[in-house]
Amino acid sequence: MENLVYLKPNVVIEPLIGRWYAWPHIISPATASMNIMKRHIEIMNSYLESPELHKEAVQDPRMLGGPFMDYEEDRSEDVRALLESTFLNQKEEINFSLAVRKLVLLLNKEAKGQSLEDFYSLVPDILKGYVELIYDLNGNPSFRFYEHLLYNSNFYNITNQSIALWVTNNDSRPFCLSTPRLDEENILHLNIPFEDKFIDELGKMKRTPRPYKEIREMLGSLDDAQESLFKSFFTETSVVPYSKYEGDKIRMRYFGHACILIETKDITILLDPLISYYGYQSSVDHFSDYDLPEVIDYVLITHNHQDHILLETLLPLRHKIKNIIVPRSGGGHLQDPSLKLMFNNIGFSNVIEIEEFATIKFSDCEIKGIPFTGEHSDLDIKAKICYHVMIGDFTLFFAADSRILEQKLYKHAQSLVGDVDVLFLGMECDGAPLTWLYGPLIINNLSKENDQSRRLSGSDCKRGMHLVDIFNPSEVYVYAMGQEPWCEFISSLKHTEESNPIVQSNLLIKECLSRNIISERLFGEKEILYNKKK
Numbered sequence: 001m002e003n004l005v006y007l008k009p010n011v012v013i014e015p016l017i018g019r020w021y022a023w024p025h026i027i028s029p030a031t032a033s034m035n036i037m038k039r040h041i042e043i044m045n046s047y048l049e050s051p052e053l054h055k056e057a058v059q060d061p062r063m064l065g066g067p068f069m070d071y072e073e074d075r076s077e078d079v080r081a082l083l084e085s086t087f088l089n090q091k092e093e094i095n096f097s098l099a100v101r102k103l104v105l106l107l108n109k110e111a112k113g114q115s116l117e118d119f120y121s122l123v124p125d126i127l128k129g130y131v132e133l134i135y136d137l138n139g140n141p142s143f144r145f146y147e148h149l150l151y152n153s154n155f156y157n158i159t160n161q162s163i164a165l166w167v168t169n170n171d172s173r174p175f176c177l178s179t180p181r182l183d184e185e186n187i188l189h190l191n192i193p194f195e196d197k198f199i200d201e202l203g204k205m206k207r208t209p210r211p212y213k214e215i216r217e218m219l220g221s222l223d224d225a226q227e228s229l230f231k232s233f234f235t236e237t238s239v240v241p242y243s244k245y246e247g248d249k250i251r252m253r254y255f256g257h258a259c260i261l262i263e264t265k266d267i268t269i270l271l272d273p274l275i276s277y278y279g280y281q282s283s284v285d286h287f288s289d290y291d292l293p294e295v296i297d298y299v300l301i302t303h304n305h306q307d308h309i310l311l312e313t314l315l316p317l318r319h320k321i322k323n324i325i326v327p328r329s330g331g332g333h334l335q336d337p338s339l340k341l342m343f344n345n346i347g348f349s350n351v352i353e354i355e356e357f358a359t360i361k362f363s364d365c366e367i368k369g370i371p372f373t374g375e376h377s378d379l380d381i382k383a384k385i386c387y388h389v390m391i392g393d394f395t396l397f398f399a400a401d402s403r404i405l406e407q408k409l410y411k412h413a414q415s416l417v418g419d420v421d422v423l424f425l426g427m428e429c430d431g432a433p434l435t436w437l438y439g440p441l442i443i444n445n446l447s448k449e450n451d452q453s454r455r456l457s458g459s460d461c462k463r464g465m466h467l468v469d470i471f472n473p474s475e476v477y478v479y480a481m482g483q484e485p486w487c488e489f490i491s492s493l494k495h496t497e498e499s500n501p502i503v504q505s506n507l508l509i510k511e512c513l514s515r516n517i518i519s520e521r522l523f524g525e526k527e528i529l530y531n532k533k534k
Helices: 029-049 051-057 076-089 091-110 117-122 147-151 197-204 212-216 224-231 311-320 339-345 407-417 434-441 448-453 461-471 485-491 500-514
Strands: 004-007 011-017 131-135 141-145 161-167 188-190 249-256 259-263 268-271 296-300 321-327 351-354 359-362 365-370 386-391 394-398 422-426 475-479 518-521 526-531
Touching: 011 197, 011 311, 029 051, 029 076, 029 091, 029 147, 029 434, 076 091, 091 117, 091 141, 141 147, 147 339, 188 224, 197 311, 212 224, 296 311, 311 321, 321 339, 339 351, 365 407, 386 407, 407 461, 422 461, 434 448, 461 500, 475 500, 475 526, 500 518
Parallel strands: 268 296, 296 321, 321 351, 394 422, 422 475, 475 518
Antiparallel strands: 011 161, 131 141, 161 188, 249 259, 249 526, 259 268, 359 365, 365 386, 386 394
């Protein structure tokens, strides 16, 4: 009888598209096309012009998160090959991006408030049938996509999706938006789309062993070196099984960044999953995916940024997630792709959209959407929401990276939901400029001054205290600061005690403590127990 094997706890299942780290904006067809053209191709061309410049830039802490490839040695030949394959395998997306640019320039020049009906004949051919031309109420021309159709077109090509399997032994990794995953001896690339059930079966094997032959048969042919590498990812050594929480309190566990697990003996809720690994050398104590329950009733996603939707975490957990709740998008606008469509097309069939002030009820739990303002550079983006969670009489408010631009909005919200027991607030209050994340989507000229003023910023002390004053929490936790070492490759943040977000969060914590409010900035791991109110 063949021995049973487990997937090693520190094996990474890394999702890639065209060898670039997969995040939502390179899955949704329209945003993917723009990022391929204005991010990937530009970075590759820049690297080929001067690999030395890139190598120097990544050594400079001030350049952290910049458009620079991070390789120890010159990989010009590999990058050149990747660039050539991009033009070959993603030509539909490149042509789509060029057509979008042409359409924007056409509308800017010709649409002056007259009927747009005659403009449909001028829409680039490859966009015809996929866009609706519109004005806003002030006569500014624009368009929206029929996004469902894009997922059923040549512009969504799952053959560009793959996974890379490798073993991590530390927290270090190049910044994911700037450095593609090239061939390495210790990395196995598998041309498997994200919807493939192989990912679910592989993810299960971290806890549930099976014969190696069974998982191997799910793959196609491998050469001898690939076969040997794949087999090395498995072990007969079991790990400590998860012990289900059976207590009578509310248990909250902080996994790092914005990831919080809420547990009672009856329900589990996981927010913004970004989870590190077990069994490797980390400089910080942390929970891992082995600290997750066998079933996750609800995953809550706050917004469509790469540090809050980590597919590397979500895809291997897909088999145990009963429901995933996402904010409803704005309906086809380029900057605001549908999260529901994105998740549906990568194999999640249990996706629920929630709107502002809408409520989802189950058991003795209630989840309500609260407006999420700021942190999106003043763009018209609807796919962002804060969560008010009520379990029995116990209430939590997850404000994520919301920047409290108008405190009266939250006074209105408080009149609906009342005070809260525990507040979680992100305070990355400096934030990158608009173009750092959304630059590939922008076609019209944007001045440097305006770019710098429109930042991806959360709350500072003053704005954060507005929420404390309004919702009167008994506990306040600052989170979503991107400070854990395993978050750096996705957040590109490395603060010091003098950094403004740290200074501002220290001020908020000090003020809360002076009011006898329990408060701290979360880091690494943290377990919080809270008694239900009677």
